[in-house]
Amino acid sequence: xxxxxxxxxxxxxxxxxxxxxxxxxxxxxxxxxxxxxxxxxxxxxxxxxxxxxxxxxxxxxxxxxxxxxxxxxxxxxxxxxxxxxxxxxxxxxxxxxxxxxxxxxxxxxxxxxxxxxxxxxxxxxxxxxxxxxxxxxxxxxxxxxxxxxxxxxxxxxxxxxxxxxxxxxxxxxxxxxxxxxxxxxxxxxxxxxxxxxxxxxxxxxxxxxxxxxxxxxxxxxxxxxxxxxxxxxxxxxxxxxxxxxxxxxxxxxxxxxxxxxxxxxxxxxxxxxxxxxxxxxxxxxxxxxxxxxxxxxxxxxxxxxxxxxxxxxxxxxx
Amino acid sequence: xxxxxxxxxxxxxxxxxxxxxxxxxxxxxxxxxxxxxxxxxxxxxxxxxxxxxxxxxxxxxxxxxxxxxxxxxxxxxxxxxxxxxxxxxxxxxxxxxxxxxxxxxxxxxxxxxxxxxxxxxxxxxxxxxxxxxxxxxxxxxxxxxxxxxxxxxxxxxxxxxxxxxxxxxx
Numbered sequence: 001x002x003x004x005x006x007x008x009x010x011x012x013x014x015x016x017x018x019x020x021x022x023x024x025x026x027x028x029x030x031x032x033x034x035x036x037x038x039x040x041x042x043x044x045x046x047x048x049x050x051x052x053x054x055x056x057x058x059x060x061x062x063x064x065x066x067x068x069x070x071x072x073x074x075x076x077x078x079x080x081x082x083x084x085x086x087x088x089x090x091x092x093x094x095x096x097x098x099x100x101x102x103x104x105x106x107x108x109x110x111x112x113x114x115x116x117x118x119x120x121x122x123x124x125x126x127x128x129x130x131x132x133x134x135x136x137x138x139x140x141x142x143x144x145x146x147x148x149x150x151x152x153x154x155x156x157x158x159x160x161x162x163x164x165x166x167x168x169x170x171x172x173x174x175x176x177x178x179x180x181x182x183x184x185x186x187x188x189x190x191x192x193x194x195x196x197x198x199x200x201x202x203x204x205x206x207x208x209x210x211x212x213x214x215x216x217x218x219x220x221x222x223x224x225x226x227x228x229x230x231x232x233x234x235x236x237x238x239x240x241x242x243x244x245x246x247x248x249x250x251x252x253x254x255x256x257x258x259x260x261x262x263x264x265x266x267x268x269x270x271x272x273x274x275x276x277x278x279x280x281x282x283x284x285x286x287x288x289x290x291x292x293x294x295x296x297x298x299x300x301x302x303x304x305x306x307x308x309x310x311x312x313x314x315x316x317x318x
Numbered sequence: 319x320x321x322x323x324x325x326x327x328x329x330x331x332x333x334x335x336x337x338x339x340x341x342x343x344x345x346x347x348x349x350x351x352x353x354x355x356x357x358x359x360x361x362x363x364x365x366x367x368x369x370x371x372x373x374x375x376x377x378x379x380x381x382x383x384x385x386x387x388x389x390x391x392x393x394x395x396x397x398x399x400x401x402x403x404x405x406x407x408x409x410x411x412x413x414x415x416x417x418x419x420x421x422x423x424x425x426x427x428x429x430x431x432x433x434x435x436x437x438x439x440x441x442x443x444x445x446x447x448x449x450x451x452x453x454x455x456x457x458x459x460x461x462x463x464x465x466x467x468x469x470x471x472x473x474x475x476x477x478x479x480x481x482x483x484x485x486x487x488x
Contacts, residue, residue, distance in 0.1 A: 004480055005448065011429045012449040016352040019361050023347050026369060030343060033373045225341070238344035273344040 023273060164203045167213040168194035171201060175215075223303050225293050237262070237291060240271040245297035249274040252290055339376050342385055347372075350393050356445040357397035359434045367396040390450070391460055394442065401438055432482040440475035443468055 169180040182196025189209070194201045203213045225239050239247045244267050252258035262274030295303045347368065354364035371392040379385040433441050439461065446457045447468075454472070458465040 004476055008429075008444070008448045008476070008479065012356070012445070015429050016356070016449065019348075019352045019355050019364075021348060021351045021361070021365050023344055026347055026365065027340060027343055030369050030372055030376075031340070033369075034339065034376055236345045236348060238341045240341050271340055271344060275348065 164192040164205075164213045165194070167203060167215070168192075168201050171215050172196065223293070223295055235260075235274075235276045235291065237274045237276065237293065238271055239266070239274070239293055239295070241266045241268065241295060241297075243297050243299065244268045244270075245295045247272050248292075248294045248296075249276065250292045250294075251276050339379060342379060342389070343372060346386055346389055350389065353390070353445065353450060354393055354397050356433060356449060357394065357442060358400055359431075363400065364397075367400055368393055371396045394446075394460060398438070398442070429483070432479055435482060436475050436478055439463075440471050440478065443471035444475040444479070447472055 164186070165184040168182075168184060172178045172180040178196065178198050180194075180196055182194050185193045185195070187193060190205045192203045192213075194203065201215050203215055205211050205213050223239065223241060225237065235251055237249050239249065241247065244265075246263065246265050249262040250258045251260050260276035262272075262276060264272035264274075266272045297303070350368045350371075351361065351364050354367050355361045358364055358367065372389065375389055375392045379388065433444065436444065442461060443457055446452045446460065447454070452460070454465050454468045458468045461468065
């Protein structure tokens with residue numbers, strides 16, 4: 001029976017490859033039906049607020065909730081933030097001439113390019129190089145700090161059961177080391193956003209009033225990333241930018257090599273979609289897969305996000 | 319198991335029609351269409367069902383814990399409803415008869431034909447297990463049954479597929 005199961009998986013993947021719907025056309029239809037969202041690759045910024053909205057928070061919650069609530073065997077990094085000075089970023093400068101200026105949104109946009117492998121010889125980072133869950137964005141937050149915090153939140157041993165604004169304030173001061181100059185926006189009884197000058201936190205309470213609030217997401221730099229999950233031979237990643245920039249998405253295995261890359265120039269408020277072929281007979285399993293999203297903004301600043309594929313996708317169910 | 323249910327207050331909230339919805343759509347659409355195609359056998363129907371499901375759930379996506387999983391539930395339910403409308407037996411036959419007359423460049427064929435001849439719940443379990451790679455416990459939650467039932471559906475579905483495709487072929 002295992003042979004049949006393996007054959008079935010292979011055939012399903014092969015058959016699925018033949019189904020290639022037009023995502024742009026579909027989104028155009030759906031966005032019209034939704035009544036508010038812009039058409040695909042709109043040149044008009046749709047953001048009404050500087051930071052990620054609640055729906056983005058929801059998209060990221062699955063990842064971060066797993067980080068916060070499910071003790072893992074290893075680090076799971078989701079970070080979007082300022083440029084890292086790590087060595088693996090070297091030699092990765094984008095083509096400045098090809099960048100789209102944020103104030104010239106009608107400039108011609110090259111089609112995205114997706115390659116089967118990164119050609120610059122640069123290898124993915126070592127697994128051990130990850131130092132914290134918010135690496136890049138909040139470098140001071142180490143896994144040690146984060147684990148302690150997670151435990152304290154889970155056990156309610158400190159004042160994490162207070163009102164969410166106090167929790168957000170404490171998180172910023174004690175964990176991130178930032179000034180809590182923002183404002184809380186409750187979303188229902190169990191979710192709240194806190195926006196401050198350096199980014200945004202999402203807090204969630206998984207039980208009734210009195211249970212601790214947990215910081216389930218944090219982001220900065222106006223980058224939102226949605227990952228459709230690793231299924232079959234393909235990994236789907238969508239990236240939306242508040243500001244114009246060049247998006248590079250790469251995937252590969254820790255301590256190994258990049259197996260696929262996608263580069264696209266995205267206007268302010270625009271979205272790019274990467275469908276990366278990651279499956280091979282000898283491909284690494286999802287638990288070894290690393291996804292890196294790098295953004296080179298038109299104004300010269302950069303941001304990057306890294307994900308471990310085992311933190312992607314639906315809840316594990318247990 | 320984390321609940322995908324919305325609280326009444328959440329359900330009453332207005333939709334957040336913004337880029338986050340687009341990001342989720344773009345990152346999940348192809349996968350959902352493929353899933354639906356396996357379940358209903360026709361990619362054009364699958365696209366309609368996925369789009370309908372997305373439009374229905376989009377207003378709630380901001381407030382569910384796992385939007386992608388929530389969307390998958392909606393898609394599977396939409397496929398089930400469509401199958402129910404078609405009639406189970408008639409549905410399977412129409413898939414086989416109708417699609418063979420169409421260009422097949424954009425749809426699964428051989429295996430999907432075999433899948434289409436499975437019982438609906440067997441097909442759902444098979445696809446969710448071997449295409450979506452979901453664990454049995456999650457399939458059980460999605461289908462609203464016990465994990466043991468999923469095991470049984472998978473076992474019987476595999477046996478039926480083996481017979482359908484032939485040992486040499488499968």
